[in-house]
Amino acid sequence: MSYSSDNIFAMILRGEIPAAKVYEDEHTLAFMDVMPQADGHTLVIPKVEAENFFDIPDESLGHLIVTTRRVARAVQAAFEPDGMMITQLNGPAAGQSVFHIHFHIIPRFAGQDLRSHGRGMADSDLLQEHAARIRAALSE
Numbered sequence: 001m002s003y004s005s006d007n008i009f010a011m012i013l014r015g016e017i018p019a020a021k022v023y024e025d026e027h028t029l030a031f032m033d034v035m036p037q038a039d040g041h042t043l044v045i046p047k048v049e050a051e052n053f054f055d056i057p058d059e060s061l062g063h064l065i066v067t068t069r070r071v072a073r074a075v076q077a078a079f080e081p082d083g084m085m086i087t088q089l090n091g092p093a094a095g096q097s098v099f100h101i102h103f104h105i106i107p108r109f110a111g112q113d114l115r116s117h118g119r120g121m122a123d124s125d126l127l128q129e130h131a132a133r134i135r136a137a138l139s140e
């Protein structure tokens with residue numbers, strides 16, 4: 001499959017649909033997952049057109065992983081989870097549903113199961129509140 005620019009994350013990058021943004025720079029964008037598997041579930045995407053881990057250029061992957069760690073540190077500070085999952089899915093068989101590469105940052109709380117992947121829309125005010133908490137931690 002080759003990259004298609006009509007995916008939902010490309011639309012967010014173009015400003016065609018809204019997102020609760022937490023961080024943006026020249027190469028990357030981070031925003032709240034609209035179907036969070038846990039509170040604080042954040043997505044990080046590159047601005048380059050790439051479908052998955054295999055077709056993203058090395059340099060862009062470098063920017064993407066550095067931003068992912070930066071945002072993950074802020075999520076850690078904002079939500080104080082017991083652990084943190086950083087995941088990245090490639091292909092429908094692996095569960096990928098949006099074909100613009102992204103890393104998931106998913107806080108894990110002891111004894112708390114994850115909510116289902118890609119199901120159940122969160123309240124948009126709550127997502128904005130969570131994004132504000134992460135942005136505050138980023139600027140500390």
Ligand code: DGP
Pocket residue numbers: 008019020031032033034035088089095096097098099117118
């Ligand atoms: P994956 O299945 O790994 O491709 O993850 C895609 C994630 O994107 C999934 O957790 C749900 C989330 N998602 C789907 N549509 C939207 C959207 O329109 N906005 C936001 N913020 N997240 C979305």
